[in-house]
Amino acid sequence: MQSIVASLVAVASLISVVKGDTCSELRANTNIEVSAPISPTYIAEQTEYWSASCSALKPSCIIFPKSAAEVSTIISVLNTNDEHFAVKSGGHSPNNYYASVDGGPLISTQNLDHANLDPATGILDFGPGNRLDGLAQKLQGTGWTFVGGRIGNTGTGGLMLGGGLSYMSAQHGWSASSVLEYELVLPNGTITYPSATNHPSLFKALKGGGNNFGIVTNYKTQAYPQGNVWGGNLLFLRTPATDKKILQAVRDFTEYNTDDRAAVIVTAERAQVNLVDSWILFLFYDGPTPPAGTFTNFTSIGPIANTARTRTYADLMTFSNWVVLKGFQVQIGTETIPLPSTTHSVEVLEGIHAHWRNISLTTLAVPGIVASIAYQPFPKRIAAAAREKSPDLIDADPDADKLIIEMNYAFLNPLDYPLMDGKMQETYTGIRERVLSWQAEGKLPDNVDLPVFMNYGFYRQDYFGRLKPENRALAREVAEEVDPEGLFRNRTGGWKP
Secondary structure, eight states: OHHHHHHHHHHHHHHHHHHSOHHHHHHHHOOOEEEOTTSHHHHHHHTOOSSHHHHTSOOSEEEEOOSHHHHHHHHHHHTTSOOOOEEESSOOOOSTTTSOOSSSEEEEOTTOOOEEEETTTTEEEEOTTOBHHHHHHHHTTTTEEOOOOSSTTOBHHHHHHHOOOOTTHHHHOSGGGGEEEEEEEOTTSOEEOOBSSSSHHHHHHTSSOOSSSOEEEEEEEEOEEOOOEEEEEEEEEOOHHHHHHHHHHHHHHHHHOOOTTEEEEEEEEEEGGGSOEEEEEEEEESSSSOOTTTTHHHHTTOOSEEOOEEEOHHHHHHHGGGGOOTTOEEEEEEEEEEOOOTTTHHHHHHHHHHHHHHHHHTTTTSTTOEEEEEEEEEOHHHHHHHHHHOOOSSOOOTTOOEEEEEEEEEESOGGGHHHHHHHHHHHHHHHHHHHHHHHHTTSSOSSOOOOOOGGGOOTTSOTGGGSOHHHHHHHHHHHHHHOTTOHHHHHSOSOOO
């Protein structure tokens, strides 16, 4: 009789665990920090998103692990229930449910913000709780730098898992290209260390594969020597003549620039009822002063303001944060296009820009609207540099110059989200359709892989469908191997292979 009672107690205990929630289990049985919705840490963390639509989603609690072991414990508890959850680094993805969750636990990597540098070798270990500006500040004065993104407020976790485009990509490839080893908590709670020689397929899948394979708690990377850099912004008032000159300049820079230390981002912005209609260019040189003529194609157009100067990389990262619009609903989408030849550059680039202006014009009555488009050089050297370091899922073609186009819409009223969702789709779909048409007409090369860049992707875009088939298949095989129960596939947001 006693054995029967003991069995019933054990079954009841098991049912309690299965039906329990992660927040309660962790509070009751661990010392892991768990914040409730009324706590200041919960409220503060919820403000740290680039899109207010993500902040509006309310997790049941926010969990702040301090180590891989604590992450392993959290994953083990999640495996006993069926809650949806999310993992957040910096919260810069504006896609709802990618790093945000409604009603389930949110795992914030904020306390995994270590940065340990070996000054003799430049080997840098850092956690996903770092933002680019904070990591740059920690490295300030060491003579070493990391291959990070371009906006300081960006979290390192999402940047690295999406690939990561850097001012230094022509020198060193994607941000992920410099990862030597990951510390990864698998979906079953096991801690493993993928590298080129240890689980090489998983190592490759983590470079551009997103949040499908577990939670990365440390990036062991190669850092690179760096002193002061040169960078800042050029501001132009928009005119049709300026459009032509800037679009031609970014095309020519992509093809003809031979200095891998130089980089540009070319953006056009317009805001409410055309109160703003301008071009803002981001210039960067990995050195204290660019050689004469490096950026002449842009500076000769006649900016009305120029903030470019010699500064520390940490200062440049902090300076870039003006682009983050707090309190706005934000949507980001992207397309990759072949670089047009000089023969067809006017038709292609001005055609794309005219399409963006036509769509964005229809949004200017939306309260608080800020519409922007960025033309980002993707020269063949970036793909070659990435391949020299290590394989990745992006697997970009090193024989073709391209442009990555990023489209942003920011607006104030969450009720306008469905309308702007449609506008975003119109914008990137229109670019894609034009590219396919120009390829069919022989005006753009048609033998070029054109992946969707994950870090800029809109949630409706087919990220894995635009990879090479063999790389999508690899990602699917690895995900099924490490996550056979579908913990991340079925219970987190994000693109799935």
